[in-house]
Every structure is written in C-alpha cells, then in structure tokens.
Amino acid sequence: MADDSYEEECDYLFKAVLIGDSAVGKSNLLSRFSNDEFRLDSKPTIGVEFAYRNVKIADKIIKAQIWDTAGQERFRAITSSYYRGALGALLVYDITRRATFDNVKKWLRELREFGNLDMVVVLVGNKCDLGQSREVDEEEGKNLAESEGLCFMETSALENLNVEAAFLQMIGKIHEITSQKCLEAKTNETRTSLQRGKEIISIDEVTATKQQYSTCCYK
Template identity: 50%
Template sequence: MSNYTYDYIIKYIIIGDTGVGKSCLLLQFTDKRFQPAHDLTIGVEFGARFVDVEGKKIKLQIWDTAGQESFRSITRSYYRGAAGALLVYDITRRETFDHLLIWLDDARQHSNSNTTIMLIGNKSDLESKRAVSYAEGEAFARQHGLFFMETSAKTAENVEDAYVDTAKDIYEKIKQGVFDVTNEANGIKRGMHLQPGNTIPLDPSSGSNNCCNTG
C-alpha cells in the first residue's frame, strides 16, 4: 500500500434552484447511479469520492445544498471554506437560468475570492424540452469568468468531467500558490501521510442517499 491515503482534500458545494438536479449530479458522481424520484433536499446532503489529478490522489468532499429560499441562510454557511462550486441550472426551465446571477452574487459574497466555479446546464438528455441554448450558457459563463459544461445526471454525460475539471483548476491554483493550503478555511486540506509499514484503510467514499425526479 502507498504511504499516504490522499494528497489533498478539496471541499465542493453544489448550488442552484430546487429541482435542477443537484442531488442527482452528486449521486451519479459518487455512486454511478441515477434515481428518478426523490424528496427535496433539506438543508444539505454530503458525498465524497477520490479522483486522480496529475498523479495526485484527491478526495472531493461535496456538499449538496437545498435550493429553496427558506434554506438560503443554511446554504450560505457552506459557501465559506469551499474551494470549488458547481452552479447548476436546468436547460428545460428558463427561470432556473434567469436566477443564476442571484446564486452567483451570493456565492461570490460568501465564499473565497479564489473559489473555482463551474456553471452546469443539467438535463442535456432532454433536448426536445430545451428552453436555454448551449450558446446562452456559454455566454453567461464567459461573461462572469466561469467554466461551463452541459451535463446529464441521468445518462452521466459530462458528470465526471464537471467534477474533475474543477479539481484540475483548483490543483493548478495550489501549484501556483493561489491557495494557502495551510489554512483549511480555503477549502483545501493537505493529505494524511503514513509512516512506511503502517496502514490505515482509505476512507470509504460515501454518496448521498438523495435522488432526483428528473435528469
């Protein structure tokens, strides 16, 4: 066994309106599965998974937040200490796209200025019901300095890339010294190193038990 469990832990947060598929994106990434019906997220859900970035073992700790206005104060407390954020809208529901600026302003007000934000247009499998074009999502991301990707939590299209590409950008910032990795308030924690001959089992990746009513 290697003499470390991971090189870094990185904290993510998933934000956006209710019903855009945030819990599905978490479940597809952590458990490789999709569930077509779910109860609304109450407060936050949690999941974790290891990914490899440039040969480094990185544990992503992902907090899936409730989209309802009544939970917004709880959600805001999770912005602090998040190195990465997935900002999600539903390509079949124009209002979820129209609300992006509210979510983005909230995120930038309450999170680290260096937080990497990936804009996600979810439910790309529902092309026949599309209400927001790819070009519109791409333009919003370009205007606000975000990464952009369309995904389907149902088919898993681009779900892996959404998380891993965000991790790659965060790791690049670590290498450049943008993030102070000695300060866990930045959402990054150095790895747990072991002495040769000693072993500690890897933390089991845990997925959200929450599921989704749509892709």
C-alpha cells in the same frame, strides 16, 4: 481515474459545493459522480448533504468533499454558511426551465459574497437529454459563463453525460491553483530564509570582530 475508498490516504482535501434552484438535478449529479447512481424518485434536499470521492490527478490523490445544498429559499441562511472554505462550486440550472437560468446571477452574487474570492466555479446546464423541451440554448450558457469568468458544461445526470467531466474540470482547476499557491509559498519561504541567513551571518561577523578587538585591547 478515481478510487472510492474513504480510508485511502489523500494528498489534498478539497471542499466544493453544488448550488442552484430546487429540482435542477444537483443531488442526482452528485450521486452519479460519487456512486454512479441515478434516482428517478429523488426528493428535494433538506438543508445540506455531502459525499466524498477520491480522484487521482497527476501523482496526487485528492479527496473531493462535495456538499449538496438545498435550493429552496427557506434554507438559504443554512446553506450559505457552507460556502466558506469551499474551493469550488458547480452552479447548476435546468435547460428546460428558463427561470432556473435567470436565477444564476443571483446564486453567483451569493457565492461571491460568502465564498472565497478565487473559488473555481463551473456553470452547469443539466438535463440536456431533454433537448425537445429546451428553453435555454447552449450558446446562452456559454456566453454567460464567459462574461462572468466561469467554466461551462452541459450535462445529463440521467444519461451520465459530462457529469464526470464537469466535476473533474472543477477539481483539476482547484488542484492547479493550489499547486501554484504552494509553489509561490515555497519560493517566498526560500527567499525569506536566504535573507535571514544573510542577516545572521552579517551579525555573527560583526560580533566576532568585536570580540577579537576586545581581547587584543585587554592584553
């Protein structure tokens, strides 16, 4: 499904961001997706980091550029600037810490303030391997996602559960929207060209008639 070669030529470059409170597992989700790695000693992200991964969807090679943003409040001014130009986002909370779920709407407001209006957002409830410590029911995550018009998935970076699926859902949806926009742009361009073509023909016909009339008059 994917090719990790950075040098491979791609048809599209999609920028996406990982956002959410500190210590919800954003960095491990990204390292699991990009390198199939999990770090038990993962430290908080300072500012912003990013990774690439090439994904094949239909007959297109898509280079996904995923930015991992810091969850701490003191980095918010830095990280919010990275929302611009992002076509997608994984908004992550920790199912074992209700406070991280309660903050989802705050992150969503920030994303909608600084990001694109048609950005694809997947709400991710991470650490579902810790079901015995669960504080947020899966149904709550689904209901919130549905009310806000988001995609939803629970994941475990530790057990590599649904990590690939969450990223691919986002990338696939971005590709779908991008393809539709390209198709609409081409359709509009064709219509414009046809309209312009008609105008040119019309003008040429009038000009040609005038020239013939003038020639006759001067004979």
